[in-house]
Amino acid sequence: MKHLLSIDDLARADIERVLDRAASFAEVAGREIKKVPALRGRTVVNLFYEASTRTSSSFELAAKRLSADLVSIRAATSSVTKGESLKDTITTLTAYDPAAIVIRSPHAGAAQLVAGWTDAAVVNAGDGKHEHPTQALLDVYTLRQRLGSLDGVKIWIVGDVLHSRVARSDILAFTRMGAQVTLSGPPTLIPRGIEALGCTVEPTLDRLPEADVVYVLRMQRERMEEAYVPSLREYAARYQINAERLQPHQLLMHPGPVNRGVELSGDAIDSPQALIAQQVEAGVVVRMAVLYELLAGANSRAPLSVNPNVESAVAA
Amino acid sequence: MSVKGLYFRGGRPAELLIRGAHLLDPRTGLDGPGDLLVRDGEIAELGAPGALAAPEGVETIEAEGQHLFPGFVDPHVHFRTPGQEHKEDLATGTAAAAAGGFTAVIAMPNTSPTIDDASVLRALREAAELQARVPVGFLAAITRGLKGDDLTEMAELRDAGALGFTDDGRPVVVAGMLRKALQYQRLAGGVLGLHEEDPSLSNGCVMHEGAVSARLGLAGYPSIGESTIVARDAAIAAFEGGRMHFQHLSAAESVEALAYWKGRGAQVTGEASPHHLTLTHEAVLSLDTRFKMNPPLRAESDRQALIAGLKDGTIDCIATDHAPHAAHEKEVPFEEAPNGVTGLETSFASIYTELVKPGIVPLALLVEKLTSGAALFDLCTPKIEVGSPANLALVDLREQWVVGEHGYASRSANSCFHGRAFDGVVKLTVAAGTIAHRHPSTTPATTGVTA
Numbered sequence: 001m002k003h004l005l006s007i008d009d010l011a012r013a014d015i016e017r018v019l020d021r022a023a024s025f026a027e028v029a030g031r032e033i034k035k036v037p038a039l040r041g042r043t044v045v046n047l048f049y050e051a052s053t054r055t056s057s058s059f060e061l062a063a064k065r066l067s068a069d070l071v072s073i074r075a076a077t078s079s080v081t082k083g084e085s086l087k088d089t090i091t092t093l094t095a096y097d098p099a100a101i102v103i104r105s106p107h108a109g110a111a112q113l114v115a116g117w118t119d120a121a122v123v124n125a126g127d128g129k130h131e132h133p134t135q136a137l138l139d140v141y142t143l144r145q146r147l148g149s150l151d152g153v154k155i156w157i158v159g160d161v162l163h164s165r166v167a168r169s170d171i172l173a174f175t176r177m178g179a180q181v182t183l184s185g186p187p188t189l190i191p192r193g194i195e196a197l198g199c200t201v202e203p204t205l206d207r208l209p210e211a212d213v214v215y216v217l218r219m220q221r222e223r224m225e226e227a228y229v230p231s232l233r234e235y236a237a238r239y240q241i242n243a244e245r246l247q248p249h250q251l252l253m254h255p256g257p258v259n260r261g262v263e264l265s266g267d268a269i270d271s272p273q274a275l276i277a278q279q280v281e282a283g284v285v286v287r288m289a290v291l292y293e294l295l296a297g298a299n300s301r302a303p304l305s306v307n308p309n310v311e312s313a314v315a316a
Numbered sequence: 317m318s319v320k321g322l323y324f325r326g327g328r329p330a331e332l333l334i335r336g337a338h339l340l341d342p343r344t345g346l347d348g349p350g351d352l353l354v355r356d357g358e359i360a361e362l363g364a365p366g367a368l369a370a371p372e373g374v375e376t377i378e379a380e381g382q383h384l385f386p387g388f389v390d391p392h393v394h395f396r397t398p399g400q401e402h403k404e405d406l407a408t409g410t411a412a413a414a415a416g417g418f419t420a421v422i423a424m425p426n427t428s429p430t431i432d433d434a435s436v437l438r439a440l441r442e443a444a445e446l447q448a449r450v451p452v453g454f455l456a457a458i459t460r461g462l463k464g465d466d467l468t469e470m471a472e473l474r475d476a477g478a479l480g481f482t483d484d485g486r487p488v489v490v491a492g493m494l495r496k497a498l499q500y501q502r503l504a505g506g507v508l509g510l511h512e513e514d515p516s517l518s519n520g521c522v523m524h525e526g527a528v529s530a531r532l533g534l535a536g537y538p539s540i541g542e543s544t545i546v547a548r549d550a551a552i553a554a555f556e557g558g559r560m561h562f563q564h565l566s567a568a569e570s571v572e573a574l575a576y577w578k579g580r581g582a583q584v585t586g587e588a589s590p591h592h593l594t595l596t597h598e599a600v601l602s603l604d605t606r607f608k609m610n611p612p613l614r615a616e617s618d619r620q621a622l623i624a625g626l627k628d629g630t631i632d633c634i635a636t637d638h639a640p641h642a643a644h645e646k647e648v649p650f651e652e653a654p655n656g657v658t659g660l661e662t663s664f665a666s667i668y669t670e671l672v673k674p675g676i677v678p679l680a681l682l683v684e685k686l687t688s689g690a691a692l693f694d695l696c697t698p699k700i701e702v703g704s705p706a707n708l709a710l711v712d713l714r715e716q717w718v719v720g721e722h723g724y725a726s727r728s729a730n731s732c733f734h735g736r737a738f739d740g741v742v743k744l745t746v747a748a749g750t751i752a753h754r755h756p757s758t759t760p761a762t763t764g765v766t767a
Contacts, residue, residue: 087647107649108532109603128651129533168533192536193527 001297003115003122004290007133007172015177019141021297022282022289028065029285038296039068042099047089048125049075049105054256054280055125055135059102062287068295071096086110090117099295103127121294129165135255136169138286140177142278143213146251151178154210156202158239159217159263160189162228166255167217171197182211185239188228205238208245215253216241219263232262243267251275319705319748321479321695322420322451323444324410327750329357330706333370334744336380337710341700342684343386352384354706357749362702377744377758379710383679386698387419387707387747390660391689392484392509392563392587392635395452397443398436399428404640404727410449412638412660412726414753417709417742419698420690421638421660422453425462426485432457432468434476441477450747453479453695455509458497462486467497470504479693482509484563485610487545489515494549498558507559507693510549512570513611517541522651524566524597524612532603534651539618542611543569550577550584561692562586564637566611568621575630585692587635588622590663591732594670595619599732605646605653606732609639623676626685633689634682636663640728657732662719664711665738673739710744710758717741725753 001014010018028034044063048056056072063070073093084092086105093101094117101118103111104125111124126132143150155174161167161183171194174181181199183190190201208214219235229235242265246252252274258264269276317326332354339346339362351368353361361368370376395409404412413421425431431440437456444452456478460466462485470481481497488494488510497508518537523529525536546562546569553560554577562574565586574586591609596616599607607613625631639656646653664686671677690697698707720734745753 085644085648087644105649107651108534110649112603113647113649128649131533163533165533168531191530192525192538194530196527197531 001293003111004133004294005111005115005122005124006131007136007169007176010176012176015137015140015173018137018289018293019144019286021292022141022285025285025288035065035067037067038292039063039066039099042068042295043096044068044070044291045093045096045098045101045120046070046072047093047101047103048073049103049110050126052104052126054283055104058283059125059287061284062291065284066288066291068099068291071098086113087117090114094118094120100291123290123294126165129163129168131169132165133169134287134290135166136173137290138279138282139170139215139253140173141282141286142253142275143251145278145282146275149178150174153179153212154182155179155213155215156182156184156208156211157215157217158205158241159185159219160223160228161185161194161217162189162191163220163223164217170215171199175199184208185217186229186235189223205245209247211250213251213253214241214246216263218255218257219259236262239263240265241268243271246271246273248273253279256280317445319451321477322453322748323441323477324448324451324748325446329749330354330746330751331356331374332706332746333368333374333376334379334384334710335368335376336365336378337382337384339384339700340680340683341386342680343697343699344701346700347680349380352700354746354749357706359700359702359704359706362700377710379743381714382710382712382743384700385417385683385709385711386687386700387709387745388417388664388686389420389690389695389698390418390636390638390663391422391633391693393421393423393638393660394426394640394656395423396640397427398440402642402727406444406447406452407449408725408727409638409640409660410447410452411753412658412724413450414745414747415725415742416660416663417711417745418450418660419707419709419745419747419752420451420453420695422455422479422689422693424482424484425455425457430457430461431455432460432462434469434472437473437476437478450745450752453693455480455482455484457481458483458488458508459493464489464493467500470497470500470506474504474506478506479695480507480509480561482511482563484509484511487511487513487515491548491552495552495556498552498556498560501558507561509561509563511563512542512545512549514541514545522608522612523600524614526597526615528597528600532600534600537612539567539569539614542567543573546570547573547577550574550582553577553584554580554582557583559583564589564592564611564635565622565631566592566614566618568618571621571625571630575625578630585632586625586630587633587689588626588631589635589637590659590666591657593619593622593626593634594666595732600650603650605648605650606657606730606734608650608653608655609637609657610655623671627677627681631685632692634663634667634685635689636660640726641730642728646730656730658724658726658728658730661724661726662731662733662738664709664742665717665740666733668713668740669738706746706749708744708746709742712741712743713739715739715741
């Protein structure tokens with residue numbers, strides 16, 4: 001694996017390998033000193049062209065816990081606001097000889113373009129409405145930790161699928177891991193032709209009780225202004241996941257940040273079925289595993305279950 | 317120099333004997349090997365293969381096994397002049413045309429400034445008379461600045477040489493404005509070329525709406541965004557009795573609407589581009605910006621409808637919508653990239669390879685559709701017949717080439733066929749009686765000497 005650009009690039013076995021590695025890093029996360037020397041002396045660039053709290057901070061933490069040197073660049077503070085093209089920015093950053101570039105962009109395919117312009121490993125941290133592969137990996141990780149396997153698990157993804165890169169990566173990852181995916185949301189926010197990805201579409205939540213997992217997407221206020229839904233009130237009435245709609249046997253997930261009272265009610269967020277905090281926690285170890293896989297895994301032929309105490313097993 | 321609405325730099329009249337080529341002209345019925353003699357830039361004599369001898373000073377080209385067609389006509393190109401010469405200019409654009417076998421092209425007015433004023437058009441004509449290697453005609457804007465608010469001085473623009481009018485790149489959104497342009501056409505003449513698109517269905521969209529846009533998370537422009545406006549405008553054309561040409565049709569429903577209104581006697585015509593005839597939205601899965609154009613590549617069913625339309629006559633001609641962009645402009649994420657692909661150098665070869673060779677479209681039909689754009693804009697259709705000015709394309713169908721392998725004659729390289737292997741190499745182009753393009757392999761075999 002040279003880059004992580006899309007879930008499409010990963011076979012089921014690849015996903016399992018990365019997540020097994022993440023599980024071994026979870027053990028490190030439980031210690032007082034949470035650092036391993038795996039990427040010592042190597043540089044990771046975080047290049048974020050969009051506001052992000054959890055994705056950027058978890059990538060930063062992941063790089064630091066692997067002992068990498070980290071450069072974090074926010075579009076607002078860099079020369080990109082002065083009109084420098086993405087290509088020129090990458091050329092400049094490549095001069096620092098980074099081992100990896102983690103990029104978040106408002107445009108589909110940006111990470112793929114960057115991969116063509118640099119020798120560094122490129123990690124897609126979200127490209128437009130296209131994909132967010134590390135989010136999907138941490139979602140699968142969270143479900144695996146809880147359920148053991150996704151085979152035959154019925155997952156409903158509810159809300160604004162049209163504008164969601166998380167939904168696209170999740171559909172691909174969940175189905176690849178054997179789950180059955182159903183999409184539900186206002187018909188204006190379900191893209192025409194999405195069934196081709198191997199999922200089904202339900203315009204209402206009538207059959208929601210059949211779900212094992214309810215994955216709720218963020219509902220952005222600007223969608224009202226664009227007339228995709230008439231009002232937040234009507235959206236909430238039809239699609240909000242609340243304690244009444246959420247069954248005791250169901251698990252609840254959300255990529256964050258949550259609009260409390262819009263797509264999720266407070267009682268659902270705080271219910272014992274909610275895995276939202278576990279998803280955030282998984283973010284760091286899964287991103288550690290991704291960086292490790294790209295920068296140390298393939299080259300070092302390290303054993304599947306890395307012992308973080310033994311430097312030689314992960315250096316090379 | 318000008319030839320009935322077309323402008324170019326001219327040149328020494330060709331003196332050529334093309335021997336043994338397969339002559340194919342669907343309009344004169346020629347379809348077999350023969351010799352063709354060009355004297356003083358005109359087709360002087362046709363004969364059986366080997367029957368003609370080169371008079372003194374006449375170059376002989378041995379063309380056995382090659383095909384000689386009437387020169388192609390492209391009624392839809394963007395030469396970016398004035399204002400965006402870093403993408404293309406009249407010299408490089410017409411060089412690309414000549415390299416593709418074209419002997420006449422029509423340039424669109426969405427330049428900077430827009431061709432919406434007779435003085436701008438006159439200056440452009442003068443530039444063409446200095447730089448254009450093949451004859452170029454010009455359309456002027458329908459509305460000032462392509463803004464859709466006020467009609468241009470269509471009558472004066474016609475006097476200044478405009479073949480017709482278009483706001484190409486943009487639709488005429490308001491039906492009432494289009495109706496006024498059609499009414500005014502009775503005074504000014506000139507066909508209206510229309511880029512059909514309902515912005516309320518296409519705003520912000522970057523590709524066809526369907527399974528691929530759903531997968532990629534790109535905003536999708538549905539087929540009905542084009543076809544509903546085709547149907548609307550054809551109805552207005554029928555009502556006013558005006559002439560209207562639909563540019564770069566992409567959707568099956570548009571072909572249906574055009575067929576319906578043709579059947580009702582409306583004076584409406586339509587074109588399809590090589591990329592819409594040979595590619596679908598599946599190509600966009602690569603996120604390669606060379607597949608970004610407007611209208612977008614659509615579904616396989618749309619492509620099949622365009623091919624069927626070409627065969628049953630609903631689609632009148634093939635037009636490239638040659639739209640050059642500089643490398644740095646296309647080296648950006650898909651959503652950021654400008655619309656448009658080049659097409660002049662690959663038009664014949666792409667369709668020959670993809671549709672003629674597999675037996676989907678007859679070769680004669682391809683030649684007809686690559687030349688029929690002329691009559692739609694009241695230009696002379698190139699013909700292989702004695703007494704006609706020599707407008708000829710000599711093509712070797714047996715030879716393969718890789719697109720872009722040796723660069724492009726165009727200033728820009730944004731071909732959606734870049735790297736593809738195609739059959740059909742243009743060996744020689746004679747435009748308005750002058751040699752406009754000569755493939756490096758087409759060297760003079762012999763020059764006739766006094767017997």
